Amino acid sequence: MTQSADLRGALPAPLAFIGGGNMAQALIGGLLASGADPTQLRVSDPSPACRAVLADLGPLALFEDNAAAVVDAQVVVLAVKPQVLGPLLEALAPTLHAAHTPPLLLSIAAGINCASLLHWGQGAPVVRAMPNTPALLRSGSTALFATAAVSAAQREQAEAVMAMAGSTYWLETEAALAAVTAASGSGPAYFFRLMECMIDAAVKQGLAPSLARALVTETALGAARMATQKGADPAALRVAVTSPGGTTAAALAAFEAGAFPALVETAMAAAAQRAESLAQELGAEACRKQGDQA
Numbered sequence: 001m002t003q004s005a006d007l008r009g010a011l012p013a014p015l016a017f018i019g020g021g022n023m024a025q026a027l028i029g030g031l032l033a034s035g036a037d038p039t040q041l042r043v044s045d046p047s048p049a050c051r052a053v054l055a056d057l058g059p060l061a062l063f064e065d066n067a068a069a070v071v072d073a074q075v076v077v078l079a080v081k082p083q084v085l086g087p088l089l090e091a092l093a094p095t096l097h098a099a100h101t102p103p104l105l106l107s108i109a110a111g112i113n114c115a116s117l118l119h120w121g122q123g124a125p126v127v128r129a130m131p132n133t134p135a136l137l138r139s140g141s142t143a144l145f146a147t148a149a150v151s152a153a154q155r156e157q158a159e160a161v162m163a164m165a166g167s168t169y170w171l172e173t174e175a176a177l178a179a180v181t182a183a184s185g186s187g188p189a190y191f192f193r194l195m196e197c198m199i200d201a202a203v204k205q206g207l208a209p210s211l212a213r214a215l216v217t218e219t220a221l222g223a224a225r226m227a228t229q230k231g232a233d234p235a236a237l238r239v240a241v242t243s244p245g246g247t248t249a250a251a252l253a254a255f256e257a258g259a260f261p262a263l264v265e266t267a268m269a270a271a272a273q274r275a276e277s278l279a280q281e282l283g284a285e286a287c288r289k290q291g292d293q294a
Ligand SMILES: NC(=O)c1ccc[n+]([C@@H]2O[C@H](COP(=O)([O-])OP(=O)(O)OC[C@H]3O[C@@H](n4cnc5c(N)ncnc54)[C@H](OP(=O)(O)O)[C@@H]3O)[C@@H](O)[C@H]2O)c1
Pocket: 018, 019, 020, 021, 022, 023, 024, 044, 045, 046, 047, 050, 066, 078, 079, 080, 081, 082, 084, 088, 108, 109, 110, 130, 131, 132, 133, 134, 185
């Protein structure tokens, strides 16, 4: 695993986005804030409403037609829902290969593996990235995996794009993406669920809902800030705030009695297994079989 350096100099131009929804808008917002030339950013999306939102971000080149957006692009970010990616990419492949050098395909679609992307993209180099929802605030964590044909320069380009959404980390195996999905991809929802439970419990103990919400969410933010400081260790932080026989110890003992660590492990295993089964359901092989049956 490697973590990103400042890669703004490696930003690809032109850079195309297929799909201009939430994630594309977050990345484009980061690119513009970093001084990227908006005229080098191309986005295709079938939705006029989505294109209107994008037009408000800056003088981007906007398209209804995906093929028009990718001409001459160095990197094509695939920012559509996983279900539409296969047919979209198959339709786009001739345009990608008409270029002197096929662009790098940077897929952020959850659950679509490299084998399927290489198949649909007819061998164009592929990087898979798994961002998470805090990317919308540019506080995300993204793990990336590059296929063999990706050059060092293309790795830097992919990382430079995803760094617009927060921290970036390279993986040595694609298989690790399932664990990444379970940890950071789905992870924000676990913390949201814990916050919900804590807010509900605080209200039951008599706090006003607005106060319970403020206290719990600010505590989550403060704890996350402490845990992400250089050299910080969550276990050491927990021990430091847990006096023997005190209130925190009483709460943590209840967590242990309810097998909280085992429950978290089971939940994350379920997420990783679902990531793997989605790859089977949505991948090129499954689409081919569906086509054979039609
Ligand atoms: N949001 C996250 O936190 C997050 C985290 C990790 C990974 N991801 C992945 O990121 C990808 C994008 O997610 P998102 O949240 O940005 O989705 P989104 O907001 O729904 O954006 C996708 C956009 O693609 C458009 N689109 C649909 N079909 C298209 C086509 N054939 N050609 C071009 N554009 C098309 C959609 O238009 P319509 O709405 O009109 O269909 C929509 O505007 C997904 O694959 C998701 O798995 C997202």
